[in-house]
Structure formats: structure tokens, C-alpha cells
Amino acid sequence: MNINTKGVLSGTFFMSGDTAVAEGAITAGCRFFAGYPITPATEVAERIAERFPETEDGLYVQMEDELGSMGAILGSSWGGVKSMTATSGPGFSLMMENLGLGVMMETPCVVCNVQRGGPSTGLPTLVGQQDMMQARWGSHGDYEIIALCPSSPQECFDFTIDAFNLSEEYRTPVLLMTDEVVGHMYERVEIPPPEKIHYVERKRAKKGLKDFRSYSVNNGLVPSMAIAGDGYRIHVTGLTHDERGYPDVTPETHHPLVKRLVDKIRLNVDKIVRYEEKNTEDAELIILSYGISSRIAEWAMLLAREQGKKVGFFRLITAWPFPEKRVRELAAQVKGIVVVEINMGQMVRETERVAGGRCEVLLAPNPGGRVHMPEEVLSVVEEILP
Amino acid sequence: MTVIQQTTAHPKDRLLRTDRLPHIWCPTCGIGTAVSCFINAIEESEIPEEDIAVVSGIGCTGRVAGYVKLDSFHTTHGRALPFAVGLHTAKPKMKVIVFSGDGDLVAIGGNHLLHTARRNFDITVFCVNNFIYGMTGGQLAPTTPLNARTTTSPYGSHEFPANIPKLVAALGAVYVARWTVLHIKRLTRAMQEAIEKPGFSFVEIIAPCATLYARKNRLGTGTELMNFYHDHCEIRHGANLDDLDLQFQEKIICGKFVDINKPTYLQMVRGEAEEEAVA
Numbered sequence: 001m002n003i004n005t006k007g008v009l010s011g012t013f014f015m016s017g018d019t020a021v022a023e024g025a026i027t028a029g030c031r032f033f034a035g036y037p038i039t040p041a042t043e044v045a046e047r048i049a050e051r052f053p054e055t056e057d058g059l060y061v062q063m064e065d066e067l068g069s070m071g072a073i074l075g076s077s078w079g080g081v082k083s084m085t086a087t088s089g090p091g092f093s094l095m096m097e098n099l100g101l102g103v104m105m106e107t108p109c110v111v112c113n114v115q116r117g118g119p120s121t122g123l124p125t126l127v128g129q130q131d132m133m134q135a136r137w138g139s140h141g142d143y144e145i146i147a148l149c150p151s152s153p154q155e156c157f158d159f160t161i162d163a164f165n166l167s168e169e170y171r172t173p174v175l176l177m178t179d180e181v182v183g184h185m186y187e188r189v190e191i192p193p194p195e196k197i198h199y200v201e202r203k204r205a206k207k208g209l210k211d212f213r214s215y216s217v218n219n220g221l222v223p224s225m226a227i228a229g230d231g232y233r234i235h236v237t238g239l240t241h242d243e244r245g246y247p248d249v250t251p252e253t254h255h256p257l258v259k260r261l262v263d264k265i266r267l268n269v270d271k272i273v274r275y276e277e278k279n280t281e282d283a284e285l286i287i288l289s290y291g292i293s294s295r296i297a298e299w300a301m302l303l304a305r306e307q308g309k310k311v312g313f314f315r316l317i318t319a320w321p322f323p324e325k326r327v328r329e330l331a332a333q334v335k336g337i338v339v340v341e342i343n344m345g346q347m348v349r350e351t352e353r354v355a356g357g358r359c360e361v362l363l364a365p366n367p368g369g370r371v372h373m374p375e376e377v378l379s380v381v382e383e384i385l386p
Numbered sequence: 387m388t389v390i391q392q393t394t395a396h397p398k399d400r401l402l403r404t405d406r407l408p409h410i411w412c413p414t415c416g417i418g419t420a421v422s423c424f425i426n427a428i429e430e431s432e433i434p435e436e437d438i439a440v441v442s443g444i445g446c447t448g449r450v451a452g453y454v455k456l457d458s459f460h461t462t463h464g465r466a467l468p469f470a471v472g473l474h475t476a477k478p479k480m481k482v483i484v485f486s487g488d489g490d491l492v493a494i495g496g497n498h499l500l501h502t503a504r505r506n507f508d509i510t511v512f513c514v515n516n517f518i519y520g521m522t523g524g525q526l527a528p529t530t531p532l533n534a535r536t537t538t539s540p541y542g543s544h545e546f547p548a549n550i551p552k553l554v555a556a557l558g559a560v561y562v563a564r565w566t567v568l569h570i571k572r573l574t575r576a577m578q579e580a581i582e583k584p585g586f587s588f589v590e591i592i593a594p595c596a597t598l599y600a601r602k603n604r605l606g607t608g609t610e611l612m613n614f615y616h617d618h619c620e621i622r623h624g625a626n627l628d629d630l631d632l633q634f635q636e637k638i639i640c641g642k643f644v645d646i647n648k649p650t651y652l653q654m655v656r657g658e659a660e661e662e663a664v665a
Contacts, residue, residue: 032476034468059475059655063468064501071461071468071498072475075441078459079476101462228439228457229477235403235452237460246406247452247460 003029005194007054013189017156017182018086020189021112022047024160025084027197030110031058032083034072036065036091039124040180041114044086066091070098073109077102078236080227082164086112088180089131090121092138099173100139101238103261106171106215106223108202110163113175114183115291117342117368127180128368129291129342133349135175136320142258144265146272147175147320149290153187159317165200166272170264171222177319179342181292181371205230214245215257221264265321274317275326279305283312285385286330288351289340290316292371297340300377309385322350331355336384340364340377360384401425401435403455410449414608416567416593417447420514421454423570424485427577428456437480438581441470443495446520446595447487447513464495467502470509478652481510481581488515488529492548496528503557503586508650510580510587513550516595524598531634535602552627554588555644561587562644564630567594568615569640576642585650592638605635 008027015023021044025033033052035045045060052058063069066087073083087095092113102109117123118130131138135147146166148159160176167174205212205226214234217223226232239247240254265272279301280286287304289297294315304311314330314337316323331337336359339348348363355361364380366372396402402425411417428438435456442451444463451458457480461469466484474482484491491499491513502509518536519525525538529550533542551562561583565573573591580587594600594611605611615638622629623641630639649659 032472034472061471061475063471064497067465068468068471068498068501071465072472074461075459075469075472075474076476077472078469079473079480081476083472083476097462098465101465228459228473229436229480231436233455233457235458235460237452238462239460246403 003194003199004055004057006056007051008194010191010193013191014186015153015189016043016184016186017150017153017178018043018114018184019047020153020156021086021160021176021178022051023189023191024157025110025164026051026055026058027191027194028082028161028164029199030082030084030164031055032073032076032081033058033060034063034069034083034085035060036063036069036087038088038091040116040183041086041088041112043183044112044114066094067097070095070111074098074102074105074107077107077109078228082108082168084110084112086114088114088116089118089128092131092134096134096138100141100143102173103139103143103145104238105236107173108167108171109173110160110167111173111175112160113177115177115179123369125180126369127292127342127371129179129293130346130368132177132319132341132343132346135177142262144262145175145320146170146172146265146318147177148274149177149316149319150182151291151294151315152182153185153189156182157189157191161197165198168202169200169222170268171202171225172265177291179292205232207231213243215241216243217260221260221267269321272318273321273323275323276315276317278313280312280314280330282310283333284310284335285381286312286314286334286337287340287377287381288314288316288327288337290319290347293340293342296372296374297377300340300374300381303374303378304381309381311381311385316347319347322354324354327351327354328356328358331358334359336360336362338362338364338377338380338384340372342366342368342371398422398425401428401455403453406453409453411446412597414594414596414611415446416516416591416595417450417514419567419570420512420573420591420593421450423574424512424577425454426574427581430574430578431581433481433581439473439477439480439482441466441473441482441484443486443490444521445487445490447485448490450485464490464493464498466490467495467498467509471502471507474507474509475652483581484509484511486513488513488517488550489519489527492550493528499554500557503554503559503588505651506558506560506585506648508584508586508652512577512589512591514591514593515550516593516599518595518599520595520598524602529632531632534634536599537602547632549627549631550590551588551630551643555627558586558648559588559644560585560646560648563642564590564592565640566592566615566619566638568612568619585648
């Protein structure tokens with residue numbers, strides 16, 4: 001795939017997170033977007049619908065529901081077009097079925113979830129970070145997933161490109177887990193010129209091979225992709241399949257297939273994991289957060305430092321895979337980790353698992369509708385560092 | 387004396403994934419005949435085989451994608467159409483054909499059927515209607531005739547079944563036909579017409595399920611089911627769509643009901659429709 005840069009913006013802009021996701025997608029070479037209106041993600045689809053004609057080869061289709069959106073982006077990806085959809089909690093639930101199909105067929109695509117408060121219809125217009133475990137485990141069956149968490153419009157732009165690159169490299173759906181506040185806030189966004197953008201394209205199958213097998217990996221973990229029309233008359237299925245892509249529902253075929261699907265993420269975890277840390281060197285306590293909450297968490301860390309407490313800050317950029325190695329190291333160093341997230345305890349469970357009893361792990365809970373106040377974080381910090 | 391030449395290959399083998407045979411369908415199942423007609427329709431059609439893709443959902447008919455030697459996708463239950471929409475828009479020069487069952491397309495995938503037809507994507511749908519969910523062992527389908535027995539309607543269905551041709555016609559399908567697998571020549575021709583027709587084309591294929599539907603309703607063997615089609619089908623092109631309701635063991639009206647011209651979704655997007663109107 002060659003990136004068509006027609007209509008791609010560059011320069012400095014004042015834009016919302018949702019708009020920045022759309023621009024990130026356009027810059028990354030996404031040329032198919034299947035959308036369905038849902039607050040607070042609608043603006044992504046609106047921006048795409050407005051801007052795609054300027055790229056000349058972009059197509060926005062408004063689907064009948066999110067089941068359809070997820071199905072359509074998989075089909076488009078198998079036609080060789082970088083594809084994306086954006087939604088929020090209720091729509092994300094509907095996408096889980098075909099997300100699993102994307103994992104099983106090894107289909108590059110990006111799904112953005114602008115999280116709002118739940119459960120159910122909950123708080124359509126207000127913030128939440130309550131789909132983090134759904135992002136990890138929402139579709140049935142065993143799989144690994146990649147989920148990125150932007151905390152600003154600039155990161156919405158940058159991480160959308162990163163999400164496409166990761167999805168192309170590992171041939172898997174990648175989740176962009178933003179939230180209502182990040183999606184709706186306006187900030188400065190720098191869009192570099194196309195030649196400064198790092199692009200990763202899926203490894204395509206060479207044409208004209210004699211004994212081509214769709215899912216042959218030649219000792220690697222990610223197969224080269226032959227798409228529709230390449231002349232291989234591929235067969236692709238959500239059933240357990242052999243190297244030819246043919247259904248073979250036996251444990252003998254299932255075990256190596258699922259192991260490879262999981263391993264292509266697990267064994268590359270050091271290349272995939274992204275995080276940021278501040279003031280961790282001398283820290284006796286870490287405030288761990290992600291997305292919009294990380295901005296309050298960082299503020300709380302600075303306030304604690306003003307009080308003379310040795311507090312550090314750790315931000316998940318990839319919630320999944322979780323930066324297990326580094327968090328384990330920090331857990332051995334500190335007295336406690338305080339997790340700041342807008343839910344009643346999701347990533348805190350993973351943190352607790354990884355800390356494995358090496359330090360105390362506490363949650364600053366928040367059922368949603370607003371971000372934390374720094375004081376709410378500090379009061380939890382005081383439970384460990386009085 | 388006539389010498390019969392021994393041959394190891396069937397003339398249609400090149401369009402089938404022979405390395406996947408034998409197939410999973412029961413003896414006297416109608417899906418094999420539908421596939422056979424489909425293969426013939428592709429050969430008759432002017433569209434190069436390399437430019438044809440088949441997308442299926444889940445179920446007995448959902449397995450068609452796995453046996454045809456074309457780019458083929460076996461997706462999730464009910465979602466063949468959205469997948470096909472994405473594939474079609476990414477590869478507009480290819481002809482994307484959705485081959486799936488009545489339960490897959492009309493029940494769980496019903497919403498996608500409505501809106502893919504309404505948008506007039508250039509996609510062809512072959513819907514095998516055997517009045518039952520076969521793969522899971524014979525449950526009540528949206529097409530099960532009133533009073534017919536299935537494992538989940540053991541006292542007879544209390545539901546009014548879907549009139550699928552009327553449904554897709556109402557949403558604007560440009561080509562709508564119904565044939566049984568007894569009508570192999572007419573079905574093949576309809577399939578070819580549907581494939582070559584730009585826009586959303588739809589062929590309902592009435593097919594016997596001797597193992598489940600017929601057994602549960604004591605309708606006899608596969609041969610008897612085909613005899614039933616022979617005796618109870620009426621060809622009525624352009625029939626009133628209301629007359630296409632199917633009643634338990636009553637008349638089946640077959641034919642071509644809709645064949646109109648309308649700009650496709652992508653023509654509308656590209657503004658080609660207006661140019662066509664001006665020309």
C-alpha cells in the first residue's frame with residue numbers, strides 16, 4: 001500500500017480529541033470508515049465524512065448499527081484498505097462479536113472507543129473509563145489485544161497513527177481507548193508533514209507463489225496477507241483453521257493456532273508496550289493512571305511532592321498489553337501504588353496482579369460523570385504515606 | 387462398443403475446493419444443487435472468476451464459502467452482509483456475492499439485509515431458504531411456515547413467516563427472484579442475471595432439508611420433497627409480492643418479481659448517477 005497524502009493536513013491546529021482521531025486516521029492512510037452515531041464519539045464520524053472526499057479515495061459509510069460497522073471494516077481490510085470505526089460503550093459492546101472475528105482472521109483495523117459512563121445507557125454525555133476490562137476480555141474466546149490510551153487531542157492524533165501501525169504489523173484489531181473528556185476537549189494539535197510520519201504497512205503476500213498458504217508463518221508469528229483479488233482464491237474463516245485457512249475443528253489444529261495468535265502479542269510485548277513515568281527514581285509511592293485521569297494523577301503527584309512526599313507518576317499508554325515488567329519493578333521499590341481511573345476498579349486489578357503483593361495497591365475510585373479532584377487522589381495517597 | 391473414458395476430475399472441479407470434499411451437507415440437501423447452479427452461473431457469466439468473491443455467514447448454507455474455489459470468506463452469524471459491504475467498497479471492481487441461509491440473513495442478520503438493500507450496494511445475495519435452522523439441529527426459523535414443527539416449535543409454529551422477496555423489494559432491491567432447487571435451469575439463469583445486475587440483487591432459493599424439516603413434519607424423503615416442488619410450484623413472473631407468502635405445504639410461487647434499474651450506492655457517492663440521468 002502506498003500512502004496517498006492527498007487531502008492530508010499538516011500544521012498547527014486547535015482541535016478536539018475526536019477530530020484529532022479522524023485526522024490521525026486520515027494521515028495514517030485509513031480510507032474506509034464505517035460509522036454509527038453515538039455520543040460522545042459521533043464527531044469522529046462527522047469529521048471523517050466531511051474530510052474523506054478531500055482524499056479522493058476515502059469512503060465513509062454510515063452503517064445500520066455497530067455490529068455492521070465492525071463487520072464492514074473487516075471486509076474492507078480484506079480488500080486491502082486501512083479501515084476504522086469509532087464508538088462508545090453501548091456500541092463497543094455490539095462490536096465485540098466481530099472483534100473476535102478480526103482477531104481470528106488476523107485482520108488489521110482500528111476501533112476507537114470514546115468512553116462514557118455506564119452501565120447501560122448510563123451517562124452518554126459524560127466521562128467514564130469503564131470499558132478497560134471489556135477492551136481486554138470483551139469478545140469470547142482466548143486472545144490478546146492491543147489498546148492505546150490517549151490523554152490529549154495531540155495524543156489522539158499520534159496514537160491513532162500508532163494504532164494503525166501496530167494493527168498492520170501484528171495483523172490484529174487495535175483499540176484506541178479514549179474518553180468523553182479527551183474526545184471533546186480542544187487543544188493545540190501539531191500535525192507533522194507526511195514525510196515525517198512513521199508508517200507501517202502490513203506484510204503482503206508475494207504474488208504468483210506456487211504453494212501459497214494464507215496462514216503459513218515460516219517460523220515467524222505474523223503471516224503475510226493475501227487479500228481478495230490477489231489471485232490466490234483465499235479462504236478465510238472464523239472457525240479454527242489450518243495454514244491454508246481451511247476449517248479444521250480439532251484440538252491438534254486449534255492449539256497451535258491459538259498459541260500463535262496469543263504469542264504474536266505476548267512474545268513481542270517489549271516492542272508493543274508503551275508507558276511514561278515521572279519522578280519514579282526516588283519514589284516511595286506511585287500514582288498510576290491513563291487517559292484523561294492521568295492528567296489529574298500527574299497533578300496530584302506534583303501536589304504530593306510539594307508536601308514533601310516522594311511520589312512518582314506512571315502512565316499507561318498501552319493498557320493492553322499491560323507494562324507488566326516495569327510495574328513489577330516499581331512495585332518492588334515502593335510502598336504502594338495508587339491507581340486513578342474513572343471506574344470502580346478495573347486496571348487496578350491488573351496492577352494488583354502484577355504487583356503480586358510486593359506493595360500495597362489502592363484505587364482512587366470514581367464511578368464516572370466527572371474526572372477526579374486531585375484531593376480525592378491525595379486522600380488515597382495519605383492512606384499509604386500519611 | 388462404446389468406450390467410456392475414465393476421468394478422475396469433474397468438469398466443475400476447478401471452481402470447487404476439491405481438497406475439502408466430501409462436504410458436510412446431508413444426502414438430498416438442496417444446498418449442493420444451489421452451489422452447482424451457482425458454479426454454472428459463474429461460468430456463463432462474463433465476470434472473470436478472479437473478480438468474484440463469496441461471503442457467507444453461519445449455518446449449513448454458510449459453509450458454501452468454504453467449498454467454492456474463489457476468494458471466499460466465512461464470517462460470523464448474520465454479519466456476512468456488512469463484511470461484504472466493506473469488501474465491495476474496497477474492491478469495487480470485484481463482484482461480491484453473499485451466499486447464506488434464511489436464518490442467517492433474515493433473523494440475526496435481518497437489519498443488515500434491510501439496509502444493504504436500501505443503500506443499493508452492488509452486492510448479490512443468494513439466500514437458501516430451507517425453512518429451518520439446520521446446522522444446530524432443526525429449530526424454528528423466521529421462514530418456518532405457520533403450524534410447521536421444529537425442535538423448538540414442537541406443537542407447530544405460532545409465528546407468521548417472513549415473505550423475503552417482498553421484504554427486500556420493499557427496501558428497494560433492483561432484482562428479486564425465487565426458485566426452488568428443482569428449477570435448475572431457471573435458477574442458474576436467475577443467478578447469472580443477479581450477478582450481472584448492478585445493484586442489490588437477491589435470489590431466494592427454496593431448498594429441501596430432508597434430515598430435519600421434512601422428518602419433523604413427516605414430509606417424506608428428498609425425492610418426495612422434489613416431487614412436491616414439481617406439483618406445487620407455479621411460475622408467475624412479476625407476481626404481486628403479497629402473493630409470495632409461503633404456507634405450510636401449499637403453493638410456492640416462483641419467478642422473477644423485480645428487475646429495475648437504479649443507481650448503485652457507489653454511483654451515488656461518486657455523483658455518477660446524476661451524469662447518467664443527464665445522459
